[in-house]
Amino acid sequence: VRCQTSTSEAKCDDGFYIRRAVELARKATGCTSPNPMVGCVIVKNGEIVGQGFHPKAGQPHAEVFALRDAGELAEDATAYVTLEPCNHYGRTPPCSEALIKAKVRRVVVGMVDPNPIVASKGVEKLRSAGIEVTVGVEEELCKRLNEAYIHKMLTGKPFVTLRYALSVNGHLLDQLGEGAAEYGGYYSKLLQEYDAILSPASSLQGGLSLPTSQEPGANQPLHILVAKDPNEAVQLPIEAHDPSKVIIFTDKETTEETKLSGSGIETVVLDRISLDPILEYCNQQGKCSLLFDLRGDCGDYVEMVEECFERNLVQKVVVEILPLWSGDQDEEASRWSLQNPKGIKKLNRLTTMLAGDNVVLEGYF
Numbered sequence: 001v002r003c004q005t006s007t008s009e010a011k012c013d014d015g016f017y018i019r020r021a022v023e024l025a026r027k028a029t030g031c032t033s034p035n036p037m038v039g040c041v042i043v044k045n046g047e048i049v050g051q052g053f054h055p056k057a058g059q060p061h062a063e064v065f066a067l068r069d070a071g072e073l074a075e076d077a078t079a080y081v082t083l084e085p086c087n088h089y090g091r092t093p094p095c096s097e098a099l100i101k102a103k104v105r106r107v108v109v110g111m112v113d114p115n116p117i118v119a120s121k122g123v124e125k126l127r128s129a130g131i132e133v134t135v136g137v138e139e140e141l142c143k144r145l146n147e148a149y150i151h152k153m154l155t156g157k158p159f160v161t162l163r164y165a166l167s168v169n170g171h172l173l174d175q176l177g178e179g180a181a182e183y184g185g186y187y188s189k190l191l192q193e194y195d196a197i198l199s200p201a202s203s204l205q206g207g208l209s210l211p212t213s214q215e216p217g218a219n220q221p222l223h224i225l226v227a228k229d230p231n232e233a234v235q236l237p238i239e240a241h242d243p244s245k246v247i248i249f250t251d252k253e254t255t256e257e258t259k260l261s262g263s264g265i266e267t268v269v270l271d272r273i274s275l276d277p278i279l280e281y282c283n284q285q286g287k288c289s290l291l292f293d294l295r296g297d298c299g300d301y302v303e304m305v306e307e308c309f310e311r312n313l314v315q316k317v318v319v320e321i322l323p324l325w326s327g328d329q330d331e332e333a334s335r336w337s338l339q340n341p342k343g344i345k346k347l348n349r350l351t352t353m354l355a356g357d358n359v360v361l362e363g364y365f
């Protein structure tokens, strides 16, 4: 819908241009951590004259690319940015100053930056330079775009999502087992989106390899494997993986000479497998999001999942329901049937979608 009135830019199109900027930001999915994904569009007389996104931490911010693209046309234009422009000298100079220098007339901001070194200072700086600033356009969309970044900024902990796949009769399905091909698509997007994937080493039994995102040009995540028995990890077809992209957490020392020795894959021996040292490791490595991937033998992490819920360590759940009827489950799997649940937690902000023939349900705690 285009506006009849003409202010500096048609304000009823603000949502449209922020949504375009979100699309641009998403081009860097999986590449910007620990930085957020940010997109910017410069609009003049109803035309997009510049576009840009933040490609990677350490590289210039979205506004810089969009201003470069617009050149002199940025003067008197409106800049749409999914996240408040920064106002600090970090790895790059402040975007607030770049916008002022380019003489834009108006800036539309999707959401304020939760980073305490920015936190509205960018907006204040622009306003004090006489630029009209509108804050909070398509805010929910912008917040979802950077949910992991926001959580990390506000809590200091990685954003944790629990994901699993179910048959229509409610059994957990192994991603790498039957039906895998049919739900590769959505799972592949998750593998691209998250900085690290947590799964049991037993999911690799039978020589299966670690899952990789099939999205074009995807940045592959770090795989964190928990191994009740470190010899299980021996199954890992090590040759096929970059050892710096795999780490194993186990609670048993192995004395056996295994394929792992000398492979370059780091193994951490814990007194007890729990989420704390894993989250701590993610923090040390600058990993802001962790996908807790319920694949393989559930028996390996029943306690970890219970701990997550008791201690509110999970922020989001992604469930994929496949149009499959599964046969009898074994005893270990039936531990998940929750006949006597200890507590019920309701999910909020639910979304459902179809991915191929599968139903994907997402919600937040």
Ligand code: AOF
Pocket: 034, 035, 036, 037, 038, 039, 053, 054, 057, 058, 059, 060, 061, 062, 063, 083, 084, 085, 086, 089, 090, 091, 092, 093, 095, 113, 115, 118
């Ligand atoms: C923006 N536009 O595209 C991004 C912003 O280390 P630096 O210098 O890249 O600064 C990182 C911080 O800058 C990051 O934590 C966030 O507060 C902001 N990111 N800001 O104006 C962008 N990526």
Ligand code: ZN
Pocket: 061, 062, 063, 085, 086, 087, 093, 094, 095, 096
């Ligand atoms: Zn910036």
